[in-house]
Amino acid sequence: MSRSHEEWKQYAADLKIEGRAFVDGEYREAADGKRFDCVNPASGAKLAEIVHCGEAEVNAAVEAARRAFDSGAWSELAPRQRGAILKRFGALIRGHADELALLETLDAGKPIGDTTTVDVPGAAYCVDWFAEAIDKIGGEVAPVDPKLVGLVTREPVGVVAAIVPWNFPILMASWKFGPALAAGNAVIIKPSEKSPLTAIRLAALAKKAGMPDGVFQVLPGAGDVGRLLALHMDVDCVAFTGSTAVGKLIAGYAAQSNLKRAWLELGGKSPNIILPDCPDLARAARAAAGAIFYNMGEMCTAGSRVLVHKDIKARFLEAFKEAAAGYYPGDPLDPATSMGAIVDDIQYRKVLGYIDKGLSEGAGLIVGGKAAHVDKGLFIEPTAFDCPSDQLTICREEIFGPVLSVITFESLDEAIRIANDTEYGLAAAVWTADLSTAHKVSRRLRAGTVWVNCYDEGGDMNFPFGGYKQSGNGRDKSLHAMEKYTELKSTLIKL
Incomplete structure (x- = not known):
């Protein structure tokens, strides 16, 4: 049921906003107690104080993600089971659509008519789409010598850090975590400090849907959090949407560290x-x-x-x-x-x-x-x-x-x-x-x-989404997006 202008204002006045990081299945403060103000750009009013994560939170989140991934609690779930949990997640996003849309509007200044009809429904659709794709993607049996069986399979890449922008916070985040989770990875989301509220709220919904601790984590903070994730030796993949200038830095950090996969969706002048x-x-x-x-x-x-x-x-x-x-x-x-x-x-x-x-x-x-x-x-x-x-x-x-x-x-x-x-x-x-x-x-x-x-x-x-030249590499959306979050493996068995 649609709300009037006055009803949205009243809902905003009554809204309780969570501002803490979500690490290893729970909301927590930063070890050093740092916070920053989240401000409504349409009014200048302070919305909440948000945890400013640092190196301690990054290390804790990566350690939890690695532990969750290696345990197989998510990565080795049967595809239909993983899909069922993602479907519950999508349903919870729809069930909290007005709350999420309001958070997006207050945080980023976006019209409520857009967040209720585009941003939040689009995120739920993305989660559903990849949930349904999980058990539809198979591998290959390669034509080889009759004395061999040759298999070509895809496996999750591991720990994925998703650094997402402020212009479509929940939608762009879903374009990252949807395929990454579907492929079996553990995901750490670093939302923009300009618009962290929906990502923080989504973390509780992911846990409620049944995702194991460490599989879906959120680290609010400034650019230093993204830098630490991109440099971290135990992060296997970093996916970034933002400016070309920052994208080049992310690619450099990936190269300087463990040569992690770096997928970049950058600027445009279309x-x-x-x-x-x-x-x-x-x-x-x-x-x-x-x-x-x-x-x-x-x-x-x-x-x-x-x-x-x-x-x-x-x-x-x-x-x-x-x-x-x-x-x-x-x-x-x-x-x-x-x-x-x-x-x-x-x-x-x-x-x-x-x-x-x-x-x-x-x-x-x-x-x-x-x-x-x-x-x-x-x-x-x-x-x-x-x-x-x-x-x-x-x-x-x-x-x-x-x-x-x-x-x-x-x-x-x-x-x-x-x-x-x-x-x-x-x-x-x-x-x-x-x-x-x-x-x-x-x-x-x-x-x-x-x-x-x-x-x-x-x-x-x-439809895959991404660009040529300095607009980036890789693609969001479509089955091609799942390829970004997997490793291709050849297995040869001698009979």
């Missing part, structure tokens, strides 16, 4: 190409607005560059302005709000700095361009620039906020050159009425996901 034969310009404009203003633009796949043909640019911009008017910041606890708050003051100032940079480098303001004053929160208007060159700073660097660069092109080859002229390669889109053009452009775009006549469609778990 192009959204509007060709002159676009079949529905109004729909393309609405999709372009959603691609950059949904979730306050805090998305690695944000369609932050619209490449529009000069012949249709004027009509497109007119339609885009109309679509952008549907996004305006408001109280995230109001179900009618379409844009929430920027996650914290650091990101807020960073985004406003990019807006100033766009203006100083000669970009023309189409919409927005300044802070939006809603209570005491960190809100920014949906902003778009008409850029005279694709070399402007706002066209090159990932902003991670509601700031769009519109770039004009004259030929298809020019559009593809501009689209691919980036260090990233996460996502892209093309709008055309011609099927052959759609296929040809899709093949030429250097991106892990390409949408045709849509943007950011397909929340289905069957």
Whole structure:
């Protein structure tokens, strides 16, 4: 049953928030007693004090994870049994959906209308999907000499550290722990210090679902916790979603230590190409607005560059302005709000700095361009620039906020050159009425996901998610994600 604005505010006022780390089956304080404040970016109000983990907690969690993994209590469970526990976990996420959605909204500034319909249901769906996949994946019997039996099997990699971002805290975490747990690993989640609340709450639900102690642990804290996990000699795999700069550090730590598997889902500067034969310009404009203003633009796949043909640019911009008017910041606890708050003051100032940079480098303001004053929160208007060159700073660097660069092109080859002229390669889109053009452009775009006549469609778990170039390696979602958390083994038996 949906709640009203007032009902969500009352629920928030009554909510009890857990702020401790979850290690070896129980919530606990840090050995040194350190804590940090968790602040609501929409109001500036302190939500809770969160345990700031350190080396003692990292070592304790890794030791517990190793012990749990080596015991076989999870890794050697029959696939159907492991799947049943994960299904219970998914059901518990659904059963606590309003609580988790509220935690996400208060913590990260996301609209409650999004966390209740996208983030939390998406996390439960991810857990269910991998639970159902566990007993559907087999190995191989290799064709060898008749005197041998050759088996090719996959085994869990061991202890997995999942370092997850602040923009989709519960959803991105599920994309890591879902396949990692399904494969039989013990998982340690390090949530962002900007949004730790849902991960902390999930730990109790995982235990209630029946996961053995040490299999699902949560270590809140700053970047030093992620560094310690990535450097730890007894962590077998680190999976990270976040900025390319930090991803490079994580890869370096993995190499410096035990050469643990390092899977990185990093930044993007995704192009959204509007060709002159676009079949529905109004729909393309609405999709372009959603691609950059949904979730306050805090998305690695944000369609932050619209490449529009000069012949249709004027009509497109007119339609885009109309679509952008549907996004305006408001109280995230109001179900009618379409844009929430920027996650914290650091990101807020960073985004406003990019807006100033766009203006100083000669970009023309189409919409927005300044802070939006809603209570005491960190809100920014949906902003778009008409850029005279694709070399402007706002066209090159990932902003991670509601700031769009519109770039004009004259030929298809020019559009593809501009689209691919980036260090990233996460996502892209093309709008055309011609099927052959759609296929040809899709093949030429250097991106892990390409949408045709849509943007950011397909929340289905069957599609692998990840990027080319400095957008990272490996893939989240789909059966390909489970491969990341397993080792491939060849066994040869002489008859």
